[in-house]
Amino acid sequence: MSCVFCGSSPVTKEHVFPQWLNQYLPPGRQQTEQARYGAGAYDVTRQSMGLDFTVKKVCAPCNNGWMSKLETSSKDVLEPLIIRQDLDLVSLQQQRQIALWATKTAMMADQVQQEPLLPSHQLRRMRTHQAIPRGTRVWLGSCPARNPTVTSHTVRIDLTGVSTPDSPQPVGFFCPMKIGHLCIYVYFPAVDVVIQHAPEFRLSVARIWPRRSSELPFPPPVQPRNGEAFEAFADAFRQSLYLYTPEQAAEHGLKES
Ligand SMILES: [Zn+2]
Structure with a gap:
């Protein structure tokens, strides 16, 4: 096994959710970490003390180098949104940093799957250029309940109705995560799509990636009330994503919402 980000070996254990999030856990509190996949894949749900969901697919230089730097540079931006719900404006630079961190974390969650979806060149470009893969969408939300501190699941999605000759079995990968008050939804479609979602969402x-053109007032006015509601909300949001090929979108004059 060689490192998914740089190709070196040996690999060491890397936490899907970084250890600095442990400081927000109530003392001694059990955490449920789960990964949930679509038909034909497998489920992982387990109780743990703290956040120790790991994958052994990253080398020590990546783990202690660029990944550790990315955590350090993201923490100051993420922390206020994790621990408080004060109305604030999230700047464009902060939005980019959150999207980058969320993408890296979702990439790690993808690596927990038996067959990770993201191609290796996208992981390598995350390391070398801190590049968010083309097509990635990241949305932000918030939840008034700070606990559970971290809840996340991943879902592989068939892009029903969207298919191209290059991609006979198109799938996407959806990774919602609630970290304290902060809710982040990352979606990687495996093919080019234009996405609209139902107006009630x-x-x-609020989408922060692809790049917006303005600061974002935060938190949004409508919120799932607790961790369980977040899970249900994340599923409903995923099901409300309407996907169109660029050709279909052009034909119907549809723009991404
Ligand atoms: Zn590496």
Whole structure:
């Protein structure tokens, strides 16, 4: 096994959710970490003390080098949104940093899957250029309940109705995560799509990637009330994503929402 980000070996254990998040856990509190996949894949749900969901697919130089730097440079931006719900404006630079961190974390969650979806060149470009793969969408939301501190699941999605000759079995990968108050939804479609979602979600989630053109007032006015509601909300949001090929979108004059 060689490192998914740089190709070196040996690999060591890397946490899907970084250890600095442990400081927000209530003392001694059990955490449920789960990965949930679509038909034909497998489920992982387990109780743990703290956040120790790991994958053994990253080398020590990546782990202690660029990944550690990315955690350090993201923490100051993420922390206020994790621990408080004060109304604030999230700057464009902060939005980019959150999107980058969320993408890296979702990439790690993808590596927990038996067959990770993201191609290796995208992981390598994350390391070398801190590049968010083309097509990645990241939305932000918030939840008034700070606990559970981290809840996340991943879902592989068939892009029903969207298919190209290059991609006979198109799938996407959806990774919602609730970290304290902060809710982040990352979606990697495996093919080019234009996405619209149902209007009722517009007061609950705001897209921060691809890049917006303005600061974002945060938190949004409508929020899932607790961790369980977040899970249900994340599923409903995923099901409301309407995907169109660029050709279909052009034909119907549809723009991404
Ligand atoms: Zn590496």
